[in-house]
Amino acid sequence: MAATTYTQEVECATPPARLFKALCLDNHNLFPKLLPESFKSVEFIQGDFKTVGSVKKLSFPEGHPYKYAKHRIDELDVVNFYSKYTTTEGDVLHGKYEHVVHEIKIVASGTGSICKLSTHFTLVAGATLNEEEIKVGQEKIKKITKTVDEYLVANPQAYA
Template sequence: HPQAFKSIELIEGDGGAGSIKKITFSEAEHIKHAKHRVDHLDKEKFVYHYTWIEGDALMNVFEKVAYEMKFEASHDGGSVCKISTKFFVVGDVQLDEEKLDAGKEK
């Protein structure tokens, strides 16, 4: 939802691998800010990997959260986005699977 974002600012790099983006969310969102690092971008294969490295949604529970996205053509002429997520916790924090699943739905 575009209205979820107040601003997206490229603070380091040119948008490719190694770049850092600062995202500020709208007041209506429960998350206020985030920083993402672009890890891999393949425009020809429609692949985008990034890592959430800073922000209030990490809640002092996660060191970082890595995402791998791939866009593919669907049989109906549209597209399908496949997302893989890896959570890296701080210390020996135990994750609540129900909370993680609830977060995926948002």
């Protein structure tokens, strides 16, 4: 089945290299610290943060609508600030998505950057997309990105 793609761009004050390190390479440490209401823990099941094929499990805190998600790193280009990973398992798939592919490309813009996000949803047979769920998910991704950016602005030594 063909994937349905949604894109968004988030303007950030942080230059691409620092934002990429924090958002893509060290999110397993940073997300639970900055967003404890959204992330209980992020742990590697296989591999590490810099190896294609690695799998990490995101556990969500009590009271969160989901329990966990597993992400597989599909592509990682640290020179060009690009990451591609697939959500392969977890209740975040709602039983209606085969998988969800996420692409992050960070490009320079003035003294900061633009985080270009693409999400590709592949549905299981007979399932339909819920536009409201997609909208909520995109807002969560934007919030995560902005929270990391704000942290980096407030802590200029972090990920320098």
